[in-house]
Amino acid sequence: xxxxxxxxxxxxxxxxxxxxxxxxxxxxxxxxxxxxxxxxxxxxxxxxxxxxxxxxxxxxxxxxxxxxxxxxxxxxxxxxxxxxxxxxxxxxxxxxxxxxxxxxxxxxxxxxxxxxxxxxxxxxxxxxxxxxxxxxxxxxxxxxxxxxxxxxxxxxxxxxxxxxxxxxxxxxxxxxxxxxxxxxxxxxxxxxxxxxxxxxxxxxxxxxxxxxxxxxxxxxxxxxxxxxxxxxxxxxxxxxxxxxxxxxxxxxxxxxxxxxxxxxxxxxxxxxxxxxxxxxxxxxxxxxxxxxxxxxxxxxxxxxxxxxxxxxxxxxxxxxxxxxxxxxxxxxxxxxxxxxxxxxxxxxxxxxxxxxxxxxxxxxxxx
Amino acid sequence: xxxxxxxxxxxxxxxxxxxxxxxxxxxxxxxxxxxxxxxxxxxxxxxxxxxxxxxxxxxxxxxxxxxxxxxxxxxxxxxxxxxxxxxxxxxxxxxxxxxxxxxxxxxxxxxxxxxxxxxxxxxxxxxxxxxxxxxxxxxxxxxxxxxxxxxxxxxxxxxxxxxxxxxxxxxxxxxxxxxxxxxxxxxxxxxxxxxxxxxxxxxxxxxxxxxxxxxxxxxxxxxxxxxxxxxxxxxxxxxxxxxxxxxxxxxxxxxxxxxxxxxxxxxxxxxxxxxxxxxxxxxxxxxxxxxxxxxxxxxxxxxxxxxxxxxxxxxxxxxxxxxxxxxxx
Ligand SMILES: Cc1ncc(C[n+]2csc(CCOP(=O)(O)OP(=O)(O)O)c2C)c(N)n1
Ligand SMILES: Cc1ncc(C[n+]2csc(CCOP(=O)(O)OP(=O)(O)O)c2C)c(N)n1
Ligand SMILES: [Mg+2]
Numbered sequence: 001x002x003x004x005x006x007x008x009x010x011x012x013x014x015x016x017x018x019x020x021x022x023x024x025x026x027x028x029x030x031x032x033x034x035x036x037x038x039x040x041x042x043x044x045x046x047x048x049x050x051x052x053x054x055x056x057x058x059x060x061x062x063x064x065x066x067x068x069x070x071x072x073x074x075x076x077x078x079x080x081x082x083x084x085x086x087x088x089x090x091x092x093x094x095x096x097x098x099x100x101x102x103x104x105x106x107x108x109x110x111x112x113x114x115x116x117x118x119x120x121x122x123x124x125x126x127x128x129x130x131x132x133x134x135x136x137x138x139x140x141x142x143x144x145x146x147x148x149x150x151x152x153x154x155x156x157x158x159x160x161x162x163x164x165x166x167x168x169x170x171x172x173x174x175x176x177x178x179x180x181x182x183x184x185x186x187x188x189x190x191x192x193x194x195x196x197x198x199x200x201x202x203x204x205x206x207x208x209x210x211x212x213x214x215x216x217x218x219x220x221x222x223x224x225x226x227x228x229x230x231x232x233x234x235x236x237x238x239x240x241x242x243x244x245x246x247x248x249x250x251x252x253x254x255x256x257x258x259x260x261x262x263x264x265x266x267x268x269x270x271x272x273x274x275x276x277x278x279x280x281x282x283x284x285x286x287x288x289x290x291x292x293x294x295x296x297x298x299x300x301x302x303x304x305x306x307x308x309x310x311x312x313x314x315x316x317x318x319x320x321x322x323x324x325x326x327x328x329x330x331x332x333x334x335x336x337x338x339x340x341x342x343x344x345x346x347x348x349x350x351x352x353x354x355x356x357x358x359x360x361x362x363x364x365x366x367x
Numbered sequence: 368x369x370x371x372x373x374x375x376x377x378x379x380x381x382x383x384x385x386x387x388x389x390x391x392x393x394x395x396x397x398x399x400x401x402x403x404x405x406x407x408x409x410x411x412x413x414x415x416x417x418x419x420x421x422x423x424x425x426x427x428x429x430x431x432x433x434x435x436x437x438x439x440x441x442x443x444x445x446x447x448x449x450x451x452x453x454x455x456x457x458x459x460x461x462x463x464x465x466x467x468x469x470x471x472x473x474x475x476x477x478x479x480x481x482x483x484x485x486x487x488x489x490x491x492x493x494x495x496x497x498x499x500x501x502x503x504x505x506x507x508x509x510x511x512x513x514x515x516x517x518x519x520x521x522x523x524x525x526x527x528x529x530x531x532x533x534x535x536x537x538x539x540x541x542x543x544x545x546x547x548x549x550x551x552x553x554x555x556x557x558x559x560x561x562x563x564x565x566x567x568x569x570x571x572x573x574x575x576x577x578x579x580x581x582x583x584x585x586x587x588x589x590x591x592x593x594x595x596x597x598x599x600x601x602x603x604x605x606x607x608x609x610x611x612x613x614x615x616x617x618x619x620x621x622x623x624x625x626x627x628x629x630x631x632x633x634x635x636x637x638x639x640x641x642x643x644x645x646x647x648x649x650x651x652x653x654x655x656x657x658x659x660x661x662x663x664x665x666x667x668x669x670x671x672x673x674x675x676x677x678x679x680x681x682x683x684x685x686x687x688x689x690x691x692x693x694x695x696x
Binding site for chain 1: 525526527528529530535537560561562563569573575576
């Protein structure tokens, strides 16, 4: 029994990689131009700066609850970089990196985390769905979208993002089963950052990998080093090609780690050790890619310095633009769901507006 | 495999009881519903899902269960209930909506609850999976040597509840056995149009638990597979997923025009009848005479007749009971 199980699981336990921990290639490098390699690196640096800045803004009271992705940049960039504009992504609250790589303006992301629904409205032609807060529900949306693409005879691919914790949801099962039965061009991308808030993976599932869950749906399941952007890109290239050519869905599990808290209302020190964090930081995806580029003669120290400065300026400008838009309208929570508000919501909206006006008056009298 | 004579008796008697019960129900159900089908009319109002043909799954598994083990069934529950030992009279009265029924007539055919033998079921497809896992969790936490079994269709295996139930049962090593009855269809949808994989037993590998496929609609084959799974659960070694290939002789529900399957499919399937198969085995084993087997059959028929007579003779609940047993306060 044990040997048969080993044999069955072996392909799902193997971890695909391109870069070693120090950035030297250990596997076949994807076919990318020097400009593309530099662009990929630029994206990761930009995302790190963006993420750290938004975390600070939240601490200063200038942003709402925020879910940082620092540490997961290789997943964010590697999963979205090769997509074409016609492809769709269905993100979680920790995938605004991928959303930006796929074309969502940074100011939208900042406005979203400031509590403005407008942030979720992707400009026309940017195929990015709004963030799903209910865990794993977006996978079914992605599969439905891919099905539509197939029915319409288009070749657009849909990527559904989910965390390790999200794979324990029934929606994960329903999405993968449906995707396989209807052979749709979908990619289900699991960023296994080892925690669902404070719950470590070994307390979420007995399975030895998330990739092996593909067995239940007779589809390919791939495990990849999520701190290696070139490896993530490589498995995505294969999955995208397969989906686009009618070969059906793929499940991808990336082994990754978030450096920061689950969200700004979490303290990770209470459930994981400093040593564990440092172990992962030693395999930082940005640093590995930098070393790789330098070794290939594609990158200099001066360029690196300029890049980090450029990123800071970009982010500062986007923050300024977002803040200049003023505070979101509280009554906006009633909009965008119904074409016509049902009576009970209309009543609530009127009440809220009256209450806000009353408080405004009070502020004027006392302030 | 050496199956004790008493077990063969139990399995055969239960299989015949189930078959006679379902065939009787198919007749009685039509009373008052003709010539124009009126689902609310007659002695048995509401929908009706019958399990004739699927007897091996229920009896093969339940033959290993004790009275205090729990079984959770589906919208097609009669065979499970009978095999688990639910009182046939009270069950029939329940289906008739009578006050003498298991739930004083409130539940009907899809809601048979018998705390006496720890049987329950419901019309929500897939619900039994987390429910059985939850019961198994309770057994484990209380350190009771009891096992829970969830029976469900191959259609239900594509519900999210399947995934959530199996994941947690595997993770927490719960004393539960999941039994998929693959009768080929979920209403009108054939398995290959709803299920990404040929056999659900292979899905066990996704959860790191054993999966067993029983490819024939045979009580002894089910008995063998279930024996190991239930023993494993009782030893504290965690869950097993079993799938059994079985047949549904009637439509999905009574009144189903069955346009989704070839006209002669059922006739063909009936040729390979599991009751006849067990009977042949019993005769060949030399443990039984024809007369003994005929005696078991007569006993089963009589039980069913008595159950229906009891249900017919019972009274309907008083309308004042409508709110009884709904809220504690
Ligand atoms: C359906 C649902 N249940 C619970 C929650 C609360 N919740 C928010 S994030 C989270 C953990 C998700 O973990 P994982 O999928 O690993 O993603 P990660 O946050 O690590 O990226 C939970 C339980 C929710 N948002 N939705
Ligand atoms: C959650 C839910 N969805 C849909 C239904 C409607 N429904 C009743 S039975 C059934 C098919 C079930 O098929 P399967 O699980 O294969 O069991 P079988 O009827 O073949 O025994 C469906 C979809 C339901 N009762 N519950
Ligand atoms: Mg996680």
